[in-house]
Amino acid sequence: MTESPQTPEGQVADSVKGNWVDSLAPPATRPFLRLSRADRPIGTWLVLLPCWWGALLAAASGHGAPGWHTAWIVLACGIGAILMRGAGCTWNDFTDRDFDDKVARTRSRPIPSGQVSARGALAWMVAQSLIAFGILLTFNNAAIALGVASLGLVAIYPFAKRFTYWPQIFLGLAFNWGALLAWTAHSGSLHWAAVVLYLSGIAWTVFYDTIYAHQDKEDDALIGVKSTALLFGENTRAWLRGFMVASVLLMMLAVVLAMAGNASLPALVLALMGVWAFGWHLAWQLSRLDTEDSDHCLYLFRSNRNAGLLPALFLAGSLLV
Structure with missing residues (x-):
């Protein structure tokens, strides 16, 4: 097992270097902000972007006119x-x-390093959950029900890697729930396009988190933790190509279902x-993937913020056409 990298003053090993938590936040708050992954914002983006997809696609489909209502959903999300994401990461840790x-x-994370007690x-x-619930209450009843239902997925995910090689599926179920919630918050009900x-x-x-999981595959194998990185092994590139194609085709279908005849x-x-x-x-990303280079896997994983922003920006643009 490799030695842990040196992390001065409680800095977490895979945090963004020079992040605002380690450089600007009051010292007493830093362990809790690190526990929420505020020093690693990519996860927040990956939770947020499906929310924006859902809200913007609902607006583009004519299910409720875009306006201040849409703007509030985007901000509230x-x-x-x-x-x-902070509450989920805290539960996960x-x-x-x-x-x-x-x-x-x-x-080097806050709990194993002794910065925060269990x-x-x-x-x-x-x-964090109570404040988030207060924001959820500003949505319609159907969206509130979906928000409450998501807690079950958040609770289950940390245990998935103990009983299945597909924990990334459980992560996907939790991380993308916002697409359903935001669509419903905007339109008042679910639609096949949102599903x-x-x-x-x-x-x-599954695509991006398999890349991420390749950083830990040796340690995971030693301690008995499962992942798609271990399951796919040398066939990772072929598997990821399949999930890439599935993601793109399904998103195209969602756009057509929502907008054809309505925009x-x-x-x-x-x-x-x-x-x-x-x-x-x-x-x-796939063309540059080297599953044996942990640093590059982290770089590609983080680049998914930009990948997910692309459909959001184009959907926003479609509202102006």
């Missing part, structure tokens, strides 16, 4: 993503506290261009 000190990349972590998780968009997001999550042809084409740009970005 941003705040909610920060809080619920609490449940994984006996594993994290055995993995080089994770033993009881303190649970209190911090509850505080297909959700499935597209799940395939995307102008230029708006539909512009939205589809965002999907094609998204697919190009995933293909670019």
